[in-house]
Amino acid sequence: MRTRVKSPLAPFSAFFAEGGAFFVDKRADLRIIGSVALENGARMGYNVGMEFQDIVIGGGASGMACAVMLARKGRKVVVLEAQDRTLKKLLATGNGRCNLSNAAVSPDRYNAPDFVRYALESFDGEKVSRFFLSVGLLLREEEGRIYPYSLNAGSVVNVLLHAAKAAGVTLAESAKVEKIIRREKFEVYAAGKKYVAQNVVFAAGSNATSGRDSLSLLKFFGHDVTPRYASISYIPCSCVRGASGVRARAALSLICDGRTVFSGEGELLFKDNALSGILAFEASSRYARALRQGKTCTGEIDFAPDRTREDLEGFFSSLDCDCEQALCGIVHRALAAAIAKKAGAKGGARLNAGLLARTVKGYALTFDGACDVKNAQVVCGGLELSSFDPQTMRSRLVPGLYATGEALDVDGDCGGFNLHWAWASAYTAAKAIVGDNDD
C-alpha cells in the first residue's frame, strides 16, 4: 500500500517508526555477502517485503526529481533518504537562494562533455523551466543564473515535496541504505526494512560538505569509483596574507601547465589561507580538474581590470607619497600592504610607479594543493562513467540499475550547472525506466 504524506513539509519518519529492529551487520563484507544476506537479514530483524516498481536511493535534488517524474507516469516509487529530512542540502544551495540552472548550460561546462551531452540536450533550459512550472514554481534569471522567483531555496524544496506527495511517491526518511542485493529483483536494506523493486536509481550524491559517501554500495556490483576531490570550493592559497575578510572586485586567471584554463572577473574574498568569493568558486572547478590531471597551476590577480598598466603608472607617478599610501587609492588598505610587499616595497619606500602598476595588474599567486572535500560544495570523481550508458544513465554491468546526479563522476562549473545536471540526469533515467517498462 502506498503511503501519502500529510503536508509537503511534514516529516515522513512516523510511517517508518513502526516495526523492524534496526540491524546493521558491521562485520559484513559486501564482497562475500552474496545470497546469504537476505536470509541473514530476515532472520536478524529486517522487515520483509515492501514491494515497489522503482527504488530511489537518496532524497536529494536528482533523486526527488526522478521520483516525481517516475510516479507521474503511474509508477510505484519509494525514495530512501539517510537523513531525517529529504532535500536538506538543497536548502543551503546558492546561499539559500538555490541557483538551480544556468542559461549558458552546455557540455563544455562539465568535466565529461561527451557523457553529459545527450542528457543536457534532452533536458535543456526550456525543459527545466517547464518541469518547474509543472510543479508550481516560477523561475527568474539574474546574469544567466536561474533561481526560483522567490529567490528562496525553501520554495524549491516545498514544490518538489508537494509534487512528490501529489504523484504518490513514498518517502522513507532516516532510512540509510546499508545493502543492495540483486536476485530476480533488487533487495535494498535500510533502517531495519527490506525494500524490493525491479529498478534502483542510485542518487546518493557525494561527500561534499556534510554529504556521505555511499559509493561502496555499488563497488560490490563491479562499479569502479574514481577518487573524489573538492571541485567547487575555496582555493587554498597563502600568498595574500593580512587581508583576511577583505573583498575586492578583480580579475583572476589560472594558468595550468602553461595554459590559461580560467579567466574571469568578479568578487574575491581573501582569507589568510585561501582565495574565496564567487570568482574563486568559479575558477575552482577548473583548478580541481587540472590538479586531478597532475598539472601544476599558478594564478594571477588583476586588481584594476578596467584600467591599463599605463593608466595606473600615470596615476602613481602623479602622487607624492610612499607605495602603500599610493595603493590605498585603489584597493583596501590591507591589500595595499600585501601588494606593496609583493612589489618589494617596504612601508615608507620610495614610489616606483612602473613596478607598482605591474604588480597591481599581475599579482602572482601560488596555490597550496586541493581543498578538503568536506569544505567543498561539489566534488569531482564518483562512479566511473564508462560503466554507464549516457543516453539512459543505466548501468552497463547490472540490469535495472541507474545512477544520477553527483554520484556519477560528473561535475560542472559554479553557477547552477551542477543542479542542472541533477535534473537532466534524473529526467534521462526516468525516461529510460518508463520506456523500458512500457509494455
Ligand SMILES: Cc1cc2nc3c(=O)[nH]c(=O)nc-3n(C[C@H](O)[C@H](O)[C@H](O)COP(=O)(O)OP(=O)(O)OC[C@H]3O[C@@H](n4cnc5c(N)ncnc54)[C@H](O)[C@@H]3O)c2cc1C
Ligand atoms: C552549500 C552548497 C551550495 C550549493 N549551491 C549550489 C548552487 O547554487 N547551484 C548548483 O547548481 N549546485 C549547488 N551545489 C551543488 C548541488 O547541491 C549538488 O550538485 C546537487 O545537490 C547534487 O544532487 P544529487 O541529487 O546528486 O545529490 P544530493 O543533493 O547530495 O542528494 C543525495 C542524497 O542522498 C542521500 N544519501 C547518501 N547516501 C545514502 C544512503 N546510503 N542511503 C540513503 N540516502 C543516502 C544524502 O543524504 C542526500 O540527501 C551546492 C552544494 C552545497 C553543499
